[in-house]
Amino acid sequence: MSSSGDESMASEIDEQEQNGGRGIPDYIMNLEDVPSTLPTHLELQKTRVFCNLDAPQHTDTIQYSGAYAALGVDNSVRLDNFYQNFKVEVKRITDEEMEFDMIGIDPAVANAFRRILIAEVPTMAIERVYIANNTSLVQDEVLSHRLGLIPIDADPKLFEYPDDAGGENNEKNTIVFKQHVRCEKGQPRLTVKSDTLKWLPNGSELIAEGTKSAADPAPKTFTTFNQKSLPKFSKDPAPYNLDVIVAKLGPGQEIELEAHAVKGIGKTHAKWSPVATAWYRMLPEVVLTKDVKDELAEELVSKCPAKVFDIEDIGRGRKKAVVKNARACTLCRECIREADEGEEGGEGEKWTDRVSLRRVKDHFIFTIESTGAIPPDVLFTEAVKILEDKCERVITELS
Amino acid sequence: MEHGSYSDLSKSTFSLVDEDHTFANSVRFILNQDPRVTFCGYSIPHPSENRVNVRVQTTGDPASEVLKDGCQDLMLMCQHVRSTFGKAVNDFKTSKSVRSTSEKAVSESDDDMDT
Ligand code: SF4
Numbered sequence: 172m173s174s175s176g177d178e179s180m181a182s183e184i185d186e187q188e189q190n191g192g193r194g195i196p197d198y199i200m201n202l203e204d205v206p207s208t209l210p211t212h213l214e215l216q217k218t219r220v221f222c223n224l225d226a227p228q229h230t231d232t233i234q235y236s237g238a239y240a241a242l243g244v245d246n247s248v249r250l251d252n253f254y255q256n257f258k259v260e261v262k263r264i265t266d267e268e269m270e271f272d273m274i275g276i277d278p279a280v281a282n283a284f285r286r287i288l289i290a291e292v293p294t295m296a297i298e299r300v301y302i303a304n305n306t307s308l309v310q311d312e313v314l315s316h317r318l319g320l321i322p323i324d325a326d327p328k329l330f331e332y333p334d335d336a337g338g339e340n341n342e343k344n345t346i347v348f349k350q351h352v353r354c355e356k357g358q359p360r361l362t363v364k365s366d367t368l369k370w371l372p373n374g375s376e377l378i379a380e381g382t383k384s385a386a387d388p389a390p391k392t393f394t395t396f397n398q399k400s401l402p403k404f405s406k407d408p409a410p411y412n413l414d415v416i417v418a419k420l421g422p423g424q425e426i427e428l429e430a431h432a433v434k435g436i437g438k439t440h441a442k443w444s445p446v447a448t449a450w451y452r453m454l455p456e457v458v459l460t461k462d463v464k465d466e467l468a469e470e471l472v473s474k475c476p477a478k479v480f481d482i483e484d485i486g487r488g489r490k491k492a493v494v495k496n497a498r499a500c501t502l503c504r505e506c507i508r509e510a511d512e513g514e515e516g517g518e519g520e521k522w523t524d525r526v527s528l529r530r531v532k533d534h535f536i537f538t539i540e541s542t543g544a545i546p547p548d549v550l551f552t553e554a555v556k557i558l559e560d561k562c563e564r565v566i567t568e569l570s
Numbered sequence: 571m572e573h574g575s576y577s578d579l580s581k582s583t584f585s586l587v588d589e590d591h592t593f594a595n596s597v598r599f600i601l602n603q604d605p606r607v608t609f610c611g612y613s614i615p616h617p618s619e620n621r622v623n624v625r626v627q628t629t630g631d632p633a634s635e636v637l638k639d640g641c642q643d644l645m646l647m648c649q650h651v652r653s654t655f656g657k658a659v660n661d662f663k664t665s666k667s668v669r670s671t672s673e674k675a676v677s678e679s680d681d682d683m684d685t
Contacts, residue, residue: 234603236603236607245605247605248603250647257650259651259654261659261662264662273651280596280599280651282595283592283596284651286590286591290592291592548655551655552652552655552656555652556648558592558644559648561589561592562597562645563645565597565638566641566642568586569634570638
């Protein structure tokens, strides 16, 4: 807008430059009929999704900085602006799960956090299983897959990716577990749980194939190291849940194996995903655009399965519906559905005229369910750090 | 890798290896918020290729500089998110532990009254 090259405009353009680059001289902005903020209906369309009966409306986020340039409204997000408006409110937090509200952030970034949580925060998981004996009903490959999915309680920060060591297994990239269970003859069936996975701090005990020779007094195993000597473990690596069922054994059946856990990310295989799931939803907003009274109020309250509405007495035996708990709204749209939908041309007021269902575009109710190895708040911090690392990588690549 | 022309630095396509929607979509958002950017979009040429192309067109500044600034902004944003989040979690945890200890104190004093 300000780049038109008229000589006589030069001084004015200078002035515009000082005007925060908005491109409109001050004297115009100070005129009474020039809006300095968006008109309410546009503001509403920008910040809310309208969940109408047929389809949601205004679902897109308006990202382009000049989207409202014609109205003289700057749509760019300045960082200090973001710093002022961004808020986090923790709702609940345990070792395995947390819910928090993230307010004042664009879905693009919120979604990046979610995607990173699921696919790019590293954990440890069993990657190689060496089966010495498996006479159980569960086939070797199914057993290995089941073992892989068991969350391992070990801090991935203490380990390196196996690729970093050129494919060699050492104490920095491999945790070795051993499992040896047997159901004796004459005993009842045995349920094998994850607590039978025992950590081997000295590495593998199985002798690698082809290296066994009578002359060699110390046969080669798959790994040679000692993790016990490393002071960094605060607790021994073990499955996080000790009662995950791995297999069942009948009398006389036996499983003997060794499982090697390595570091990886969920993008490679879901077993490395640190979260059971991570998701967000936008904050629901339910607005009564008209007063809903008496029988209609009763009807509205009974319509909503999520108990969003409540009844308020307004004296003289009259009642009014109020929105009590919009956060619980599941957006089933039951409250704006007409009971007699089949009948055409119904006169008068419709429920859509009374109730307006919306979602706040920049308010995210974020839930993280961890698999247990890493607490959810640490997970989120890690995810944000990973996005930072990505930016840094691109910056160094460009310079 | 940058694909642009030598004569006009204000328009370029950046081909980023090992990135996907995660980074590309957030950087597209950041760049679209920059008043110097006239156009920014991204595409993933093939789903089984680990690559994303980010197209940046500016009003005159070199596209690579603008992209760099965008990444910088995104980083600062992330840092702010991290510190705000850390603070919120800490506050929540302390307020909860205060509450639970005060509840405990209350129940203990109840016990005292009983005895
Ligand atoms: S959409 Fe469903 S849950 Fe939400 S207020 Fe209406 S009836 Fe209740």
